[in-house]
Amino acid sequence: MTIENEQPLDPSTEILTALDHIKPTASSFKAIMFHTSKFTLFNREPKRIDFALEEATRIFSPIKGLVYKLKNHNLVCIIQRNAVISIERCISQLKRTLPADPILNEGHKKDGFYTVFDLGTQWEDFAEAVHEIENDPIYSSVKKQADGTTTQLITNGINLDTLANIEKILTNSNLLSYLRRQPIYWYDGKDKPRKIASHLFLSMQALQDSLAISDPIMANTWLFKHITTLLDKQTINFLPQLLSHNSIENIHANINLRSIVTPAFHKFLHNYNKDKPLSFCIDIVDYMAHPDVLEFAHDLLGQKNCRIIISSINAAHLAVIKLDKIPANVFKINWSPPIMERKDDLKALIKEIGAYRLILHRCETEQDIQAGLECGIEQFQGFGIDKILKKDTIE
Known part of the structure; x- marks a missing residue:
């Protein structure tokens, strides 16, 4: 032949x-x-x-x-x-x-x-x-599943009147009513946890209450992406004010990839003077939907020494995606029992890319922190660290 x-x-x-x-x-x-x-x-x-x-x-x-x-x-x-x-x-x-x-x-x-x-x-x-x-799954049809449009929102049970009402509420609302901040700590299990950054994120519960819609936002991918994209512009406009706060040394801010290619973001980045470290957290599903855009974002943000953090990584992602091949600086893994079942994989990953490039997120208990330490993780986010700090204070 x-x-x-x-x-x-x-x-x-x-x-x-x-x-x-x-x-x-x-x-x-x-x-x-x-x-x-x-x-x-x-x-x-x-x-x-x-x-x-x-x-x-x-x-x-x-x-x-x-x-x-x-x-x-x-x-x-x-x-x-x-x-x-x-x-x-x-x-x-x-x-x-x-x-x-x-x-x-x-x-x-x-x-x-x-x-x-x-x-x-x-x-x-x-x-x-x-x-x-x-x-490779990053080039698969998941791209079609993760990029919401108005048509897809309607198909998934969100009508035009609801969309119009959501946009009106969000446009006229104060971002601060939805914005939350949670510290990220370095901790080796020996010395006292040391705060290294502040993660800014939107409270889904606050949004749910404000928008007064019956469907849970987190249960509808299209709705979640639509709402967070609408609020990205407000977040971008608010970042200069946050960077001026003396109490915030290092900011991690959530953002959608599509928002990075907007004029508002380019204007912000042009005026950003690198006076404080700044990282942008991008959901791994967003990356899987738009790997080419992430490459663009990596090149663009690198010009101002901004870091990219791929977040919301779970056990299923670890099973199919090689994190070291993704153009990002840090990876945020969500704690869960299935993640802890992959301890050997985590140890191998840390050996390959370094503990400084991993954050274990959603550590709600001291036991969660301990499980991460056993894998070699040294950066944590969640209430588990707060409990350790309170315990140290009492003692």
Whole structure:
């Protein structure tokens, strides 16, 4: 079986089918993985990746190469070994047609733009690399499930009158009536807990009472995202005032990814003088829905030394997502019995990325804190720390 005898496959969806087709005669082929997902943010825009796909298809078609776009926007080209034109010549031509980018720099001692696989000897390496990208849950259909729209809100039982009333109440309300603050502590089980940051968040109960709606906000993903996105603008406008408070040394603020791409946020960031450490907490479901936006946010916030914290991580997320691959600075894990059943995984994660990049959240008892300490965690958030502090004060 040879590729040229097959019907053309859709480059955006059929790479796994192509692998199945060529596997019996893999030794007859070579493959090139173009690491276009590593382009700078500007060059990673969808239209530019599509342009790269078109150019690669045009350049490799004379040697019957088939080009596919992977879900992370890398490109893959599969070519017969006996191609009449050298692969290197085609790669060089492709480089000349693409916009200037650091990864295309000929001066690199090791070319990071592409990897060539001889499928006769490197089939497993190539197939594993492709499957890892195509089957990664962060590129799955969860994106459609997490990005609420007005239509989806209505479909999920929230009518237009209710939406209009919610927006009216929130627009005319004072953010302070919903805003809460909880400290985050460093604690090693020996020395007294030391406060290292203040986490600002919205009280769902206060919102529920204010909006007077029967449906629990937290039970409706679309409604929750809609409400928190509406309030993000107020939070952004309020941040300069919070940063001026002497009692707050280090702020962690919740935000939706879609709010980071708004003019209001860009205006705030432009005026932010880095006078106090500032971190933004992004829900892991929001990240799973918009991994590309998180990359943009990471690049943008990094310009002002702001950190990204991925929050609301549970045991199910730990089972399928490699946290060390996410472009974030800190990961906030929600304490739960299932999380504690994965102690070995937590210990391995801490060994890999460092305890300073993990916060154990929702630690309500001293026992929760102790369980975290046994895993090697040193940063905690929840009432359990408060109880330890009160105990120390009494003693």
